[in-house]
Amino acid sequence: MAATLYALEAVEQTINNWIEAGGEISTVEEGVLGWGLTICHGEGLKTAVITEVYLNEWSSAHKIRFYNEMPKKYRQMLDDMENQEGETA
Numbered sequence: 191m192a193a194t195l196y197a198l199e200a201v202e203q204t205i206n207n208w209i210e211a212g213g214e215i216s217t218v219e220e221g222v223l224g225w226g227l228t229i230c231h232g233e234g235l236k237t238a239v240i241t242e243v244y245l246n247e248w249s250s251a252h253k254i255r256f257y258n259e260m261p262k263k264y265r266q267m268l269d270d271m272e273n274q275e276g277e278t279a
Contacts, residue, residue, distance in 0.1 A: 193243075194253070195252065195253060196252045196254055200252075201240055201252045204230070204238060205230060205240075213230055218267050225240050228240040229267070240253070241253045
């Protein structure tokens with residue numbers, strides 16, 4: 191079964207909904223044409239992981255995966271980002 195790919199507008203709507211619900215958005219890896227690797231999380235909310243997918247030289251799409259609880263892999267990425275920000279401040 192192929193993964194569902196989403197356009198930039200759908201990702202932006204998901205992110206806006208997350209912010210309106212009081213969630214946080216963390217960009218782990220900057221994208222080239224889109225959102226790269228972005229984690230949407232928050233207290234009482236599911237976790238959404240948005241991943242940019244290369245299509246060709248001129249376009250990309252996104253995969254969005256929802257989790258009831260944040261996987262350890264993504265929690266570690268966020269913790270590492272927070273530690274790096276703390277060291278540079």
